[in-house]
Amino acid sequence: MSSPPEPAVLVEDVEHRYGPVTALGPLSLTVAAGAFLVLVGASGCGKSTLLRLIAGFERPSAGRVRVAGAEPVPGRGAGLVFQAPRLLPWKTVGGNVALALRYAGVPREERAGRVAELLERVGLHDVAGRRTWEVSGGQQQRVAIARALAVPNPLLLLDEPFAALDALTRERLQEDLRRVSEASGRTCVFVTHSVDEAVFLGSRVVVLSDRPGRVALDQPIDLPRTGVDPEELRRLPEYAAYRAELGRAVRAPEQQRSTV
Template sequence: MSPTEATSPAETTAPASDIELSGISVRYGTAKAPVTAVADVSLTVDRGEFVVLVGPSGCGKTTLLRLVAGFQQPAGGTVKVRRKVGVVFQQPRLFPWRTVGGNLSFALARHGVVRTERAARTEELLSLVGLSGMARRRTWELSGGQQQRVAIARALAAEPQILLMDEPFAALDALTRERLQEEVRTLAAVTGTTVLFVTHSAEEAVLLGSRVVVMAAGPGRVIDEVPVPLPREATTDVAALRGDPGFAVLRTELAAVTRDAATA
């Protein structure tokens, strides 16, 4: 069996999980001096779950996302991804010579949307991320937060059922980051999209995740999983949730676990 295993269309309706990593190991370096970056990681993400990966730098969080996206192959173990994937990176990576609409139209074309339908689909995507009417704007005219919204819309152009997000708000100011956190939380609730999200922030992890997976480095491995029993409906008042005592307790507990992971 190859390290990465794809499932056939007939299998997609049977399992409840969208992502299964089993006994994953990743090695870099040379054959004479290999470095094990990830060792024996197993992780299942159920359909519609919002799973957040936290842990110190170098623990393999982004590596796991790359494996799920198909950008990289494991040295050992198997990766099963049962539905279509979209990826949002830390930087927007937009084409600066194209308009906002041009960036989305390019993505739509890549995913087989015919020319006559692209304008309407572009407006639908922009509306979904709160940028209605901005298709003609140049990307360099946008704020950092607006550019990241366009990047999210571009990832959604493929109509993915699984969204991979690699610290997408890390470079944003605090206020913009909070707004986008709320929007992504609502977006996931409305669409039912399965999300695998990487962050270093305990607060962001508790706010967004239905479950938080804690990793440690040297080599990268899973050392804990923390369920987040907070309301996840699209109508949830996120501002009120941030001030809830239960939220504060979970954030403090997760921050302590993450600090411990840095020395594990």
């Protein structure tokens, strides 16, 4: 009998401390391959800390983190998208993606085709030759997503990538990311403060409690992920119900503090 496949991400009895302050845990999560997990909660609850632990930028104070069965190594186990795009301004849009392909070991003769494919995937095929400072903030964030997809890692980690954008651009990029994640089949772990964003993007949403961050609610999101207009999706009664339930879970620590 064959053993079950390793989960994409395993977080087991993890705690993380900064000096005397416990920022996270104890916390356990298992993320299946292909899932889109959204972490949501108030500022300071440990969402970004958990993402850094999964990325391998930090080691947990207690417990263990595994990505595809192995200890995470920075830059090797996952593609990363941050709140700021962190692009190289002296390179073009295409040049930023090509550099990621170079570091991923893609042969030079294959890079131009791959750059075109990746930029097409994120809707930037017509700006490949522009400098990054010549395109909008939303387009820069699309470049960051394309760059993360350039590396053939099965895991994509996103730390509030749309937080600094206006509402309309944010909604458009949510729709783009939803489409791209479905097409790529990658496992995604996405950090946000927005309950609406969590419901729209996630196949599963985990609400973290106030510090130290623990799992306050682990909610699968059973909504259609393909073949539905985004505006129609947001009008579904089920969508509103998920948003209300998650909103209550996020606000619960605040309400508890107000009664003390």
